[in-house]
């Protein structure tokens with residue numbers, strides 16, 4: 001027990017000993033889909049608990065390998081393959097002329113980060129599972145850097161991710177995007193709403209603002225003629241809905257619990273502030289993939305300080 005940090009120990013011990021208070025139907029669903037955080041923690045790392053023989057009896061299940069490592073390798077592999085395949089699908093749709101390049105790039109922007117967060121619960125409840133999850137955006141950041149610097153050139157990849165088809169562009173927006181995902185995983189992971197809210201707003205909110213703004217954004221903002229009311233309003237709405245959905249997803253699975261009135265107000269305020277920052281005429285020197293997650297994280301840390 002001495003080697004386990006106190007905070008981790010307390011967290012694991014609480015999960016190992018506390019009753020599952022979720023409705024029966026939800027417990028069954030979570031257990032069946034092997035997403036149950038608490039069910040898995042009882043089956044895996046109970047060697048960290050100081051409990052009696054009943055808890056220790058689970059240890060033999062995973063005595064040869066560190067608990068959860070197989071599961072983490074499996075989902076990390078799925079994340080790597082998924083990220084590659086997902087971008088490739090958009091590349092193929094673009095080549096077939098079924099998707100316009102800018103729309104394809106924005107759909108990648110909206111979807112990859114959200115899919116990444118959706119697979120977080122599949123990782124094991126061990127302290128090192130976060131490292132496995134981090135390796136997915138880090139590998140993609142390396143892929144972007146390698147292509148961006150021209151060390152290796154994957155034409156299809158560059159075309160689907162860049163605005164104008166030049167590889168150097170990968171070193172800006174897309175690289176910041178992958179680094180923002182990395183930062184949210186390193187700092188917050190699935191134990192607090194802060195990182196996932198920032199990701200929901202950066203991916204869903206900002207991405208949809210572009211898609212809606214380009215199509216319906218005829219009425220421009222008074223202080224920024226390249227942004228529109230339609231774009232900003234959709235960013236705010238989609239940011240709120242996706243953030244609340246992710247918080248609901250993770251709280252239902254037992255990663256944390258929130259006071260819903262407080263969470264709803266906090267998320268509304270974070271989305272509003274991120275929308276205002278995105279709408280400012282500053283994107284020439286501060287990329288939206290930096291400003292939006294940054295302001296969301298700072299506000300999230302203030303408003304969800306009790307869950308940090």
Ligand SMILES: Nc1ccn([C@@H]2O[C@H](COP(=O)(O)OP(=O)(O)OP(=O)(O)O)[C@@H](O)[C@H]2O)c(=O)n1
Pocket residue numbers: 163173209210211212213214217226227228229230231232235278279283288
């Ligand atoms: N609040 C917003 C945001 C975006 N847009 C629309 O989306 C386009 C692209 O916006 P933005 O993503 O900020 O532009 P870039 O930074 O140039 O593009 P990217 O982030 O995709 O590199 C704008 O020209 C505008 O038509 C909008 O109308 N209202």
Ligand SMILES: C/C(=C\CO)CCC[C@H](C)CCC[C@H](C)CCCC(C)C
Pocket residue numbers: 078079080082083086087105106108109112113115116119136137140144161173174177178181289
């Ligand atoms: C075009 C983009 C940003 C510009 O604003 C997005 C770039 C996306 C990256 C190339 C790919 C990122 C992949 C994610 C880290 C992991 C996704 C995993 C999932 C299972 C599909």
